[in-house]
Amino acid sequence: MNYYAFIPLAAFMINCLTLTYIVALKRKSTVNRTYLLLALCFAELSLGSFVIWSLDPAPGILVHMKVGSIAWIAFGFIFINFTYAFLHKAKDIYYYFSLASVIVFYPLTVATDLVISGYKQYYWGYYEIAGPLFSVTGIVTICLPFIYSIILILKKMINIEDSHTKKQLRLVLMGAMSLVVVTMISDFVFMQIFDMYYFLNLSTIGTAIQSLFIFRAVNKYNFLSIGVEEVSQDLFTNIRDIIILADNKESIIQLNESAEEMFDIRHIDASIQISSLFEDYDFNQDYKNYETCIRVQGADTVVSLSQATVKQYDIELGKLIIIRDITENKRAEEALRQSKIQLEKLAEALSESNRLLEQKVAERTASLQASNIELRQQIKERERAEAARAVEQERLSVTLGSIGDGVITIDTTGCVTLLNKVAEQLTGWPQHQAIGRPLRAIFRLLDDQKRRARTTAVEEALQHNKIVNRTRLTILASQNETEYLIAESGAPIRAQDQQFP
Structure with a gap:
C-alpha cells in the first residue's frame, strides 16, 4: 500500500x-x-x-x-x-x-x-x-x-x-x-x-x-x-433608470447599461460632456424631477432628471445624474387631457342640447296651452252657437208647426231634414221616417193630365238659384195612396256662404 x-x-x-x-x-x-x-x-x-x-x-x-x-x-x-x-x-x-x-x-x-x-x-x-x-x-x-x-x-x-x-x-x-x-x-x-x-x-x-x-x-x-x-453594483448595473456619474469637469466616468443603450455610448470617452446630452441643462445646479427633452435615435424623448452632488469629506467629486424616461407617461397624460377636453365639450354640447330641448318643450307647452285656450273658446262659442241654433230650431219648429201649409226642408244633397205636421199629413210620412230620405221618395208629384212624375219647385229653385212659385195645382201622391191637389213653391235658404234649399 x-x-x-x-x-x-x-x-x-x-x-x-x-x-x-x-x-x-x-x-x-x-x-x-x-x-x-x-x-x-x-x-x-x-x-x-x-x-x-x-x-x-x-x-x-x-x-x-x-x-x-x-x-x-x-x-x-x-x-x-x-x-x-x-x-x-x-x-x-x-x-x-x-x-x-x-x-x-x-x-x-x-x-x-x-x-x-x-x-x-x-x-x-x-x-x-x-x-x-x-x-x-x-x-x-x-x-x-x-x-x-x-x-x-x-x-x-x-x-x-x-x-x-x-x-x-x-x-x-x-x-x-x-x-x-x-x-x-x-x-x-x-x-x-x-x-x-x-x-x-x-x-x-x-x-x-x-x-x-x-x-x-x-x-x-x-x-x-x-x-x-x-x-449597489447590481442595482447600478440592472436598474432600469439611467444612472450617470460625471466628474467636476463634466466628463462621464461611469454609466449603467440603460444609459449605454439610450445614448448609444459603448465606450466611455473623456471627451463626452454630460451637458451635450441635454437641453436647458446646468451642470452646477442640483435638480429634482426636472423635466427636459433629449434627442434619442432621431426622436425627442421626455425625461425626468434628478442630479445631486457627490461629496467625500466635504470635497465635491462630481455629479450623480438619474434619468427616467417619462415619454409614455407624458403621452398618457396628454391623452388623458385630450379625453378630458372632449368630455367637457361633450358635456357642454349635452347641456346646450338640454337647454334647447327645454326651450322647445317650453315653447311647445306654451303653444299647446294657447291652443287649448283657443280650443276651449271655440268649444264655448260652438256650444253657444249650438244652444242658439237649438233655440232657433225650436223656434223654427214651433213656427213651422203653427203654419197651416206643409213645409219640407232638404239639405244640399236633396235629402229631407225637416217636415212639419201638415207635411206629414200630406205625404203620409212621419218626420222621423222621412228624415234622411231623398225628397222624391216622400214628396211625389204627378202631372194632372198624364199622371207622370214631375219635378218639384224645390229642384227648380236649386237649379236656377231663385224662388219658384207655381200657381198651377199639382197632384201630390201620399204614402197611403191618397192624392192631394196642392200649390207648391220652393226657395233656397242661405246662411252666410252656405246654401240650403
Whole structure:
C-alpha cells in the first residue's frame, strides 16, 4: 500500500469540507457559484492524484492521466473566472484568451502525446512524463491566468478603502500565492527544471492551503456573502433608470447599461460632456424631477432628471445624474387631457342640447296651452252657437208647426231634414221616417193630365238659384195612396256662404 497517497486524500478531504461548508451557507450569488466551481476543481485534482498514486499495478493509467488533466488545464481559467466575478470586472480579452487556451490544449492533451507522453512510477506514486508542449501548456493555462488574477486582486486590495473587504482580499491573495509557490516549486522547478522527480509532489497540498485560507475568510470575514458593495453594483448595473456619474469637469466616468443603450455610448470617452446630452441643462445646479427633452435615435424623448452632488469629506467629486424616461407617461397624460377636453365639450354640447330641448318643450307647452285656450273658446262659442241654433230650431219648429201649409226642408244633397205636421199629413210620412230620405221618395208629384212624375219647385229653385212659385195645382201622391191637389213653391235658404234649399 502506498502511504503517500494519503497526502492527496487529506487534501481532497480538506477541499471537500470547505466546499460542503460553503454549500451549507446557501449563499446564492455569482461570486459564490464561481468559487464553488473552483473548489470542485481543487477536489477533483486531489482525488485524481489519490487514485493514480493508489493504483498498483496501474491499468489504463495513461488514459486516466490524460482525461483527468482537465482539472489542472482548466484550473487557471476557473480561477480567473472567480477573480472576475469577485472583483465585478467585465470580461475582456484576457478572460477569453484563458478560455480559448483550455479549449485548445485539453483536446491536444487527450488526443496526442505532445503534452503527456507517458508516465513513470516514483516512490511516492505515478507522475506524467512531459511531452514537448507540457511546459507551454502549464504556462499558458495555469501560470499566466493565475499571475494575472493575483495582480488584479493585489491592485484591488491596494486601492480599496474598506478594511473589511481588504482583509478578505488579503486572505484570498495569500491562499492563491501559497498555491502558486507550492505548485511551481513542486511540479515545475524541481521536476521540470532540475529533473528532481524524487522530490515529493505537493501540488495537492497547495490546493488544501488555498481552501484553508478561503475557509478562514468565509468564517471570520463573511467572505462570499452579498455585501453592500455588490448589491449597489447590481442595482447600478440592472436598474432600469439611467444612472450617470460625471466628474467636476463634466466628463462621464461611469454609466449603467440603460444609459449605454439610450445614448448609444459603448465606450466611455473623456471627451463626452454630460451637458451635450441635454437641453436647458446646468451642470452646477442640483435638480429634482426636472423635466427636459433629449434627442434619442432621431426622436425627442421626455425625461425626468434628478442630479445631486457627490461629496467625500466635504470635497465635491462630481455629479450623480438619474434619468427616467417619462415619454409614455407624458403621452398618457396628454391623452388623458385630450379625453378630458372632449368630455367637457361633450358635456357642454349635452347641456346646450338640454337647454334647447327645454326651450322647445317650453315653447311647445306654451303653444299647446294657447291652443287649448283657443280650443276651449271655440268649444264655448260652438256650444253657444249650438244652444242658439237649438233655440232657433225650436223656434223654427214651433213656427213651422203653427203654419197651416206643409213645409219640407232638404239639405244640399236633396235629402229631407225637416217636415212639419201638415207635411206629414200630406205625404203620409212621419218626420222621423222621412228624415234622411231623398225628397222624391216622400214628396211625389204627378202631372194632372198624364199622371207622370214631375219635378218639384224645390229642384227648380236649386237649379236656377231663385224662388219658384207655381200657381198651377199639382197632384201630390201620399204614402197611403191618397192624392192631394196642392200649390207648391220652393226657395233656397242661405246662411252666410252656405246654401240650403
